[in-house]
Every structure is written in structure tokens, then in C-alpha cells.
Amino acid sequence: MSGDLRDGRIVIVGASLAGLRAAETLREKGFAGSLTLVGEDPRPPYDRPPLSKQVLLGRVPAEDTGLPLRRPVDAQWKLGVRATGLDPIEKRVLLANGEQLPFDRLLITTGTRARPWPNPAEAALDGVFTLRTSEDAGRIAERLDAGPRRVLVIGAGFTGSEIASACRERGLDVTVAERGPAPLVGALGGSFGALAAKLQRAHGVDLRCGVTVTALTGNGRLTGAELSDGSRIEADIAVVALGAIRNTEWLAESGLAAGPRGLACDAGCRAFNMYGIVTDDVFVAGDVARFPHPLFEYQLLSLEHWGNAVEQAEVAAHNMVSPGPLRRPHLAVPAFWSSQFGLNIKSVGVPTFSDQVVLAQGSPKEARLVAVYGYRGRVTAAVSVNQAKSLEYYQRLIETAAPFPPEPVGTDRPEPMTPVPSDVPDPAVLSHGPTVALTGHLPDRRLTLVRR
Amino acid sequence: MNIVVDLNRCQGYAQCAFLAPQVFEMHGEEALMYLPVPPEDQLERVRRAAAACPVQAILVGEEAGADVR
Known part of the structure; x- marks a missing residue:
């Protein structure tokens, strides 16, 4: 392996699961240079899957979800600060606090954030939540502890369905509103969705499909919602589960192929620039990446999956410290x-x-x-x-x-x-x-x- | 020490729930639910559970970034 690839400065922007596993892999592969991890969340990396399950059920405190290390990473952590830009010529990451981080190679693992409720005034009502961070989960769990009369879940994807499940397990009344024909259809199709609908109703969920929430109502505090079919629901908590937005805005001026669908890369996790030319010093992994997969006709896939974050981060890290012929493709089956x-x-x-x-x-x-x-x-x-x-x-x-x-x-x-x-x-x-x-x-x- | 279970890999053999029942439990027939930060007095059991997992899905390690808190 060439010596210079094991040295120099690597910056990882995005300090969650993918960023952490990449950092560990870089050290495992012998990277001896300086390593910096930047994360907007003030918490060190934690595991998100338990947030909608153990944490909402009240079995695990939201802060008890920290990820274990596979090995020491010997990194500088810059947490609670957001990256705001990337200068690809000078090779610097710009941070919200004015700091600039020079790099030789960059890994982008900025992931996604929860799609907010589109009406900011309604979103600001006390009792309206999204679920993405451990802080979100802690706040929702606290409200569920207080025994709300009814919880409204907006969106019946996996997150929304898991939230509804936790509420029912706590014995709380819950209404789920979904614009599509059934829960989970976005990921599993309509035939499976029909099954999921039966399952939710059998567990006492008030499931409303084919409707949208047209307004969240309240006076400072959420009291209910209006639906597109003219009906009205009283609820003191609403969890907005409308999917995720990829965190690519900070790359808008970077010249990289970044947009709402993610940051496009080749099979080896090297980012493309906006001309479709592959870079050799900017890599991407996890939810924010769009990558070609041979099993799916080389269509670019974006996966919001725990396993993909881990596997793609490992491949990206390996390729960041390996010369061309030793690089590996990310071919894991989703x-x-x-x-x-x-x-x-x-x-x-x-x-x-x-x-x-x-x-x-x-x-x-x-x-x-x-x-x-x-x-x-x-x-x-x-x-x-x-x-x-x-x-x-x-x-x-x-x-x-x-x-x-x-x-x-x-x-x-x-x-x-x-x-x-x-x-x-x-x-x-x-x-x-x-x-x-x-x-x-x-x-x-x-x-x-x-x-x- | 913290734990994380690769639930893609987990097939619900429930060895961990048998060896460290205060930390791992089956939620329904097949889904595993666990405490990511197990109590100190359970660590030995957790290590045994991790070693016994037929698909080696349990990772036990120091909490990431604990030094930057």
C-alpha cells in the first residue's frame, strides 16, 4: 500500500453511524494521519433504531443509546457545529463557527434529517414533534409518559408505524394518517401494505389512509387536526413522520453532484462532481449517498438503512487509504x-x-x-x-x-x-x-x- | 461499556436472552429488544451472550466519543 495514502489529513463530515464506522476502518487499515469528525448533533454517535422502539416504550432513556466503538479512532471531534460549505479547490470544509478545516481527503456522511411539518406556525405548536435525534425521542417519550388522550401520527412509513406500535403497546389511543393507500407501501408495495393495514387495525390503531392532514390546530398547544376528508381529530401530541430530507444543502456551492436525492458517487464511494466526473479526494457513504448497484440495473440507489451506513462506510474508508487497483466496490445487498x-x-x-x-x-x-x-x-x-x-x-x-x-x-x-x-x-x-x-x-x- | 446488535444479522436464536435476560429480551416471537447501556453488574453476562451469539451480531465496546463529552 502506498505510504502517502496512510498519512495526511482526513476530515469526516457527519458524526453518526457511518462516520464512526468509517473512522474506525481508516485506523484499522493503517491510516496514521490526522482524523477529524464533524457533527451537527452535540452528542457523540448514537444508535437511532432504538429511538422509535425501546426509547418510545420508556424502557431505555434516550441518552442511553451511545454506539460502542470497535476500536480506538484517535480523532478530533467537532460536535455541535454544522458544516456550511466546501471549497474543493482549496480543499477546506467551512464550519458554522467560522472555522475552516483543511483536508487531503474528505468523507461526507451527513445523512438525513426529519422532514418538518410544512406549516412553521403549526409545527411550532407545543406537542408537535418529528423523530430523528435522541433529543426528539426523549421529548416524545416524556410526553407519552404523561398519558396523552390521543397521539396523531402523520405518515405510515416504517418510522410512523413503529411510533404507532409503541403508543398502542403503552395503551395509548393513536390515529395514523397516511396519504397513500396503506402503511409501508412506499417500501414494500401495495400487496404487503394491505397486510400492514390489517395488522395496525387489529392492534387498535385508528388508521386513516388516502387522507392528508390539512391543518394542525391549537392555541400555543396542539389540540387536534383537520383531515382532507373533512373529519377532525382531537390529539395532544402529533408526530410528523413524513420521511427524511438528505443533508446536502451545505454542498450547494461545492460543484459536487449533490441535490435533494443525495450526493451521487461511483461504486467505490467516490463522489461525482456536477459534470458527472468522478473526484478522487471526496468520498460519500450512508443515507446521503446515491450509488449505482449492479443487481438493480446500475440505477442509483439511496438507502436509509442502518446496514448500508455501516457497509458503505467500510468500503469508503478502505478506498480512501487504498491505491486504485486495491479499491473495492460497494455491492452489499440492501x-x-x-x-x-x-x-x-x-x-x-x-x-x-x-x-x-x-x-x-x-x-x-x-x-x-x-x-x-x-x-x-x-x-x-x-x-x-x-x-x-x-x-x-x-x-x-x-x-x-x-x-x-x-x-x-x-x-x-x-x-x-x-x-x-x-x-x-x-x-x-x-x-x-x-x-x-x-x-x-x-x-x-x-x-x-x-x-x- | 455499550452494546449494539446488528439486527440485520440477528435471526432470533435468543441465546442472548437466555444468557443475559436483564439486558436482552425477545419482543414477540422473533424481534430482539435490548438495553444499549447494560448495568455494570450484567457485563459478564453480556460478554458471554456476545460470545454465544450464533450469528455474532452483538458488538460490545467502549462508548464512542466518551472522551469528548
């Missing part, structure tokens, strides 16, 4: 999990990259199943409910572009296996954004989907 309403939902592949879905194992009735997604006759994703052990098998089918529908396996397979449309919606119809954004074209939906 995967995520969610637990809600007593069920464990796990996904591999990209369910929205599909035209059909088939129930391959189990059944909704026994709340244990595997749904396999296909696109133009090959397997592209699988989602399990309380059947995680099966997913590895389907991951291999995805990796090998196995034919769809897959050969029946297991003793719990439904007879017959009939594909139905996966019914992936146009993201524009959803309240919440999809957690996987295919930023190229949407796959066509002319084929019919598999279902029993």
Missing part, C-alpha cells in the same frame, strides 16, 4: 428490519424494484411468512415476517438473479403459489418518502404480480 405490533419484519434486496410479489412461505393468518419480489422474471427482494432464518436463502437467489417466481421450498409453502402485482406506488402519492429511493426510472408495472 437489507433492513423493523419491529412493530409484535412482529419482526426483515427485508433483503429492493422490494420497490419489482413488478410482482409471491407469497413463498407461511401465511398472513399465522403471522409468519416470506414474500418474494420479482422484476421481469428474476428475484429482486424478499421480505419476512417472523421468519428471519429463511432470508439468507432468498438473498442468494437475489445475488444470482434466480428466476422468479422461485422454486417452492419449505414445508410451509402455500399451494398454489401465484404471483400478484407488487403494486409499487409512485413515491409522489405517499405521505412518507420511501426508505429506498430508486433515483433512476421506476421499473414498469405492466407485468402482473404473484399472489395466492
